[in-house]
Amino acid sequence: MFDAPSTPLVQFRSVHKAFGTYVAVKSLDLDIRRGEFLALMGPSGCGKTTTLRMLAGLEAPTSGSITIGGRVMNDVPPHRRDTPLVWQSLALFPFLSVIENVEFGLRMRGISPKERRERAMVWLDRMALAGFENRRIDQLSGGQRQRVALARSLVTEPEMLLLDEPLSALDAHLVIRMQGVLTRLQKELGITFVYVTHSQSEAFAMADRVVIMGHGEIEQIGTPQEIFRGPRSRFVAEFVGRNNILSGPVTAGIMQTPQGGIPVSAPDGQRDIVVAADRVTVSRDRPEGAALRAAFLSEEFAGTGIICYFETPDGAEWKAQVGEKQLAALNPESGQDFWLSWDSTNTHVMER
Numbered sequence: 001m002f003d004a005p006s007t008p009l010v011q012f013r014s015v016h017k018a019f020g021t022y023v024a025v026k027s028l029d030l031d032i033r034r035g036e037f038l039a040l041m042g043p044s045g046c047g048k049t050t051t052l053r054m055l056a057g058l059e060a061p062t063s064g065s066i067t068i069g070g071r072v073m074n075d076v077p078p079h080r081r082d083t084p085l086v087w088q089s090l091a092l093f094p095f096l097s098v099i100e101n102v103e104f105g106l107r108m109r110g111i112s113p114k115e116r117r118e119r120a121m122v123w124l125d126r127m128a129l130a131g132f133e134n135r136r137i138d139q140l141s142g143g144q145r146q147r148v149a150l151a152r153s154l155v156t157e158p159e160m161l162l163l164d165e166p167l168s169a170l171d172a173h174l175v176i177r178m179q180g181v182l183t184r185l186q187k188e189l190g191i192t193f194v195y196v197t198h199s200q201s202e203a204f205a206m207a208d209r210v211v212i213m214g215h216g217e218i219e220q221i222g223t224p225q226e227i228f229r230g231p232r233s234r235f236v237a238e239f240v241g242r243n244n245i246l247s248g249p250v251t252a253g254i255m256q257t258p259q260g261g262i263p264v265s266a267p268d269g270q271r272d273i274v275v276a277a278d279r280v281t282v283s284r285d286r287p288e289g290a291a292l293r294a295a296f297l298s299e300e301f302a303g304t305g306i307i308c309y310f311e312t313p314d315g316a317e318w319k320a321q322v323g324e325k326q327l328a329a330l331n332p333e334s335g336q337d338f339w340l341s342w343d344s345t346n347t348h349v350m351e352r
């Protein structure tokens with residue numbers, strides 16, 4: 001079949017997957033572009049691993065079609081696909097050395113011993129594993145095993161690599177380093193990466209596009225920026241970022257809330273508005289414009305700033321990101337009331 005380079009590498013069309021009566025994936029339509037780094041993200045049980053396993057050929061769709069490079073793959077078994085899968089506990093061959101594990105795929109393809117050793121060494125070097133080639137797998141740390149698994153999958157230079165939470169067993173510092181390794185490799189090699197994770201920081205740090213899944217369906221697809229600043233639904237707004245949601249009927253730029261009328265930049269009608277925590281200002285005195293009163297609950301250090309938690313009189317939780325100096329100046333105590341305010345043009349109106 002003719003397959004122009006501009007057509008997506010992968011097309012899911014109305015893909016449905018049921019386990020008995022349980023529907024894990026519903027009417028999934030998804031295009032994966034050639035050479036992109038796509039992250040599938042969502043809470044536990046949302047169907048992201050099932051979606052990836054269908055792409056790898058480890059599960060067959062109950063209905064619908066999956067094409068790779070224009071070819072319908074529904075009935076093509078995993079070993080007839082060029083879609084290696086790397087996952088957290090990838091079973092490396094324990095009876096083979098590190099380099100023998102990495103060489104394995106090349107051996108299966110009949111590559112000469114000299115060439116496969118050279119190619120495997122290049123990959124061990126890239127994965128900072130030079131010097132470990134003769135170790136047994138059980139003599140490696142979890143992080144080292146994971147890098148062997150990546151080297152083993154990439155040594156055959158596949159068109160697409162599938163990754164299922166590959167970094168979840170690694171120490172935090174190694175995760176950051178491996179994120180850098182993975183994104184650099186992906187761009188250098190031009191391989192399409194499909195990466196399943198429940199970690200927002202991982203997905204947003206690495207992916208060109210992120211797919212947010214919930215209850216077996218796609219909630220939103222977009223760049224990290226689009227999803228972070230423009231969540232389409234309450235589900236996405238609650239799952240990503242640190243968002244506050246304001247809901248109520250809007251008339252002539254004023255939303256009626258349990259706290260009274262609040263100015264908003266939104267058309268008339270019932271609306272849900274997202275105010276990101278990093279766009280909320282905390283003050284003791286009432287500011288001009290959009291603001292509400294809330295009691296301080298607690299604070300949490302979060303790398304880029306401090307997240308302060310508040311509760312409004314009607315029981316809604318609000319989050320505001322503040323700097324260390326600002327927190328020291330405010331010196332909040334539990335139960336104290338503050339004003340939370342924001343620039344109403346810096347908010348986002350959700351579609352649904």
Ligand SMILES: Nc1ncnc2c1ncn2[C@@H]1O[C@H](COP(=O)(O)OP(=O)(O)OP(=O)(O)O)[C@@H](O)[C@H]1O
Pocket residue numbers: 019022023024042043044045046047048049050051198
């Ligand atoms: N082989 C199976 N038999 C029965 N149910 C299954 C099977 N595989 C998955 N499921 C169910 O399908 C749903 C989706 O599972 P899936 O593994 O795709 O979720 P996930 O989003 O990857 O979650 P997690 O992050 O926890 O791995 C879950 O409720 C799961 O229990």
